[in-house]
Amino acid sequence: MAKVLVVTSGKGGVGKTTSTAALGAALASSGKNVVLIDFDVGLRNLDLVMGAERRVVYDLINVVQGDAKLAQALIRDKRLPTLSLLPASQTRDKDALTDEGVSKVIGELKEKFDWVICDSPAGIERGATLAMRHADVAIVVTNPEVSSVRDSDRIIGLLDSKTERAEKGERVEKHLLLTRFDAVRAGRGEMLNVADVLEILSIPLLGIIPESSEVLRASNLGSPITLNNPASAAARAYFEAARRLNGEALDVIVPSDRKSLFGKIFGRRAA
């Protein structure tokens, strides 16, 4: 049975799109059929992060409005045949999305794929609420800082009230993905630590992604970190998060990016 997953946060710039791409690629490389939908109509980015920006012909709005068939708009990833992308429109705005249209598209995608991953726009307006509307599972992306945590808390409240599942009296499975985590700065008290964030949000932890320049580099290259540099700490954290999404029980370790003596000596030369 296909699962609809929404990657959301409330606040912008915390790593929703990066995490959508990285988790999507990680799930797809484990053999699942995965489609990523960009709901950030008017400010689309997922195509860039996926390196598919030159192949966009039709988009989500075209499909919702019936101007294009779903198969025409889906872009299959060149690196992973099990990974597809449904891009957002850059020229339209979020009002072009309708509830019926979105639910029809998601219904069709659920027949073809194992995971339907919706990349939510920031905010709590139409785009974000439509992205979460049909979700079975939600990943709340949070940075270890107070404004991000409060916005995430607000989004969790919306997930419990505004989704289709909530309206039917069921629950959306919610997971916390802590991104841009720097253990050293958290230890010095410059960032919230993991326990603080978990205490405030009180939802299960899916993974902790360490702050890493590798992530930014991968995004700029148009390649999810899990494909671009699978051995990096961030990519390993995403792979583990994907395994937890598939139901594996793995302990979440707080990444400390400890370098071996070998790495310290040769690290610079190797990079």
Place this chain on the structure above:
Amino acid sequence: MTTVASPRHSIRFHGRSYHAMVLAPEPPLANWLSDLDAWLSRSPGFFFGRPVVLDLAVLQPGKQGVAELLQNLAERNIKVMGIEGAEPSWLDFAMPPLLLSGRQANSSPGDHPPAAVETPAPAPLSNSVSESAPDPVSEEAGASTADSAAIAVPQTRHPNSLLLDNPVRSGQCIVHPEGDVIVVGSVASGAEVIAGGSIHIYGTLRGRAIAGSRDSRARIFCRKLEAELLSIDGLYMVAEDMPAHLRGQPIQVWLDGDSMVMAQD
């Protein structure tokens, strides 16, 4: 002699609820009035000092009828404090005001105020009645008992607390004017809990807790104080005003006269 300028206080408005007896006249009015007289002859002084509300939903007397009915009741020394179930056009300015949103006191427990604070009848009303209510006019004894006077004496206290099993998230607002609110979890920054009675938070209180909108004896309890605002019965305190040493502590807050008192639990 110089006068000391006292600091001006802003005017505080309180909500307050009272129990009133509802008289619901039924057609034909003449029979109903004779039943009422029979009741009054057996229980003289029954309406002494009691607020009475007139429910006209059944009788539907019209503008003229309302005036006559009020006259009839006044002759029996029944002073009406408000009218329910009437068209606004029936009433003129000299008549008692039209009341809405009245609720049955015995059928829905907890609508009455939880504590004794609100039980005394309003002073002005009881005075005005006592001046003019020596003994009711007695007429012939009727056969029926006066069911029409719905007597509200529900003094038993029913549990009417709201228990929340989940944390209250930022942006959510829990409003429970009828009693206590118990949260098994935390109240997030930017969330709000409003209760008629006390508020109990078995977790961290980071948002706002507004207690005692109907009860100045209400208290706020929390396991860990990180609140943005605390309020009881209209008095409030923002985070800046809270004693620094109580931050992060389990506390309770209550009202001592016109000031909020906070202590570690």
